[in-house]
Amino acid sequence: MSIAAVIDISLLVFLGLTAFAILKLRALFAVVMLSSVFSLVSAALLVHLDAVDVAFTEAAVGAGISTVLMLATLALTSRREKAPTRSQALPLIVVFLTGLALVYGTLDMPRFGDPQAPIQVHVAPKYIADTQSEIGIPNIVTAVLASYRGFDTLGEVTVIFTAGIGVLLLLAGFIREPEGLRVQTMDHHLVLRVVTKMLIGPIMLFALYVQFHGDFGPGGGFQAGLIFASAFIIYALVFGLENARKAVPGRAVRLLVACGVLLYGGVGFVSFLFGKNYLNYSVLGVDQVAGQHLGILLVEFGVGLTVAAVMVSTFYAFAGQNQPISDEDW
Amino acid sequence: MTALVTDAVSWAFLASGSFLVVVGALGLIRMPDFYTRLHAAGITDTLGADLILMGLMVQAGFSLVTVKLLLIGAFLFFTSPTSTHAIANAALTAGLNPRIADGAGAGTDSAAPEGDGK
Known part of the structure; x- marks a missing residue:
């Protein structure tokens, strides 16, 4: 067995064990941390499968932001899962049958890594062959994501936008704007405050690097937006929500949520006005490659803006609900 | 010759880093209460990880x-x-x-580190 197979299998075993532990545990705090571990291990698995862009996103979303959001949710609810009151036989049968059907479905799928699989011979050869001449950027993933498959990505950004709006609508009635807001600030945590101050600058710089280096290496708007949001979230966690709202008001963030999608869609309309198809960036520059470069840059910036703003406003919405933590709740 | 020296130095870093990671993992399981476990876990991600990184830097x-x-x-x-x-x-x-040695402290001896308390 090759060493690659050993790594793959041991990572998969870890994933299985983590998933099982998540199922069995009733302490929700541990479940949240374990789901973060699950994401990190699957990110490692994706790196090993050479899908670094996806791994990057998985690490940033699963292991990073979603853990924070789930912890913020946990602070509002109970820390233990209730024991099931009804019989678990029926759900077990349903899950077992569904799993069986899924396994049966995989029998028709091409073998793992098969070069003749439909996904390898359909459009992928064209993307690989033409990216250098048509788009002119080294990272083919970004070329596919932002240009060839620009519509799909527009759809994804709209999904994030809609989800963010949904969360805000659900929680909006309860958001207590600054006055009367009592979130525990960590004024007495000197070490945390000093280290946070040191880190926020580099985190934002790294986010900008990921944002604008996405054409050349792993990265892009989704990952950069998450990293950028995490800088704000860590500030809010350590210095308190009131101070974070002073630095970046909730209104401004909610405005930016829409701005990113508008920028993405607007770029599409500009190419409309030049008489080409929607989201055909070739007309934006003096020649095709320059146009594609500019288009991808703007579109990725729109993605980053929306993702970061949705994450920050979701965090604001959740954290704004928190009562100050009393001692017996700990 | 230089390759040999580089390899020796980097392996020394890697081996000592890995040793500390193993020690940390062992301590995490074997230590009696939360704080001593945390102490063991702290070894893993500070010195252990940094030493391994240093070994990799020498290699690179x-x-x-x-x-x-x-x-x-x-x-x-x-x-x-x-x-x-x-x-x-x-x-x-x-x-x-x-937890204090003679059992005077209100330590949590059966405490699993995964948030048993609440």
């Missing part, structure tokens, strides 16, 4: 990879002790007392 030589490893190392060097400090601080604020 003067290249962009080394710069990236250096940045990761610096990040870990500041964040890992801070997170250990934050966890210990939170536990103390929550009223979890360290």
Whole structure:
């Protein structure tokens, strides 16, 4: 067995064990941390499968932001899962049958890594062959994501936008704007405050690097937006929500949520006005490659803006609900 | 000759780093209460990880990879002790007392580190 197979299998075993532990545990705090571990291990698995862009996103979303959001949710609810009151036989049968059907479905799928699989011979050869001449950027993933498959990505950004709006609508009635807001600030945590101050600058710089280096290496708007949001979230966690709202008001963030999608869609309309198809960036520059470069840059910036703003406003919405933590709740 | 020296130095770093990671993992399982476990876990992600990174840096030589490893190392060097400090601080604020040798403290001997309390 090759060493690659050993790594793959041991990572998969870890994933299985983590998933099982998540199922069995009733302490929700541990479940949240374990789901973060699950994401990190699957990110490692994706790196090993050479899908670094996806791994990057998985690490940033699963292991990073979603853990924070789930912890913020946990602070509002109970820390233990209730024991099931009804019989678990029926759900077990349903899950077992569904799993069986899924396994049966995989029998028709091409073998793992098969070069003749439909996904390898359909459009992928064209993307690989033409990216250098048509788009002119080294990272083919970004070329596919932002240009060839620009519509799909527009759809994804709209999904994030809609989800963010949904969360805000659900929680909006309860958001207590600054006055009367009592979130525990960590004024007495000197070490945390000093280290946070040191880190926020580099985190934002790294986010900008990921944002604008996405054409050349792993990265892009989704990952950069998450990293950028995490800088704000860590500030809010350590210095308190009131101070974070002073630095970046909730209104401004909610405005930016829409701005990113508008920028993405607007770029599409500009190419409309030049008489080409929607989201055909070739007309934006003096020649095709320059146009594609500019288009991808703007579109990725729109993605980053929306993702970061949705994450920050979701965090604001959740954290704004928190009562100050009393001692017996700990 | 230089290759031999580089390999020897980097292997020394890697081996000592790995040793500390194993020690940390062992301590995490074997230590009696939360704070001693945290102490063991702290070894893993501060010195253990940094030593392994140093070994990798020696292997990479003067290249962009080394710069990236250096940045990761610096990040870990500041964040890992801070997170250990934050966890210990939170536990103390929550009223979890360290276990004293003669059993006088209200330690949690059966405590699994995965948030047993509530």
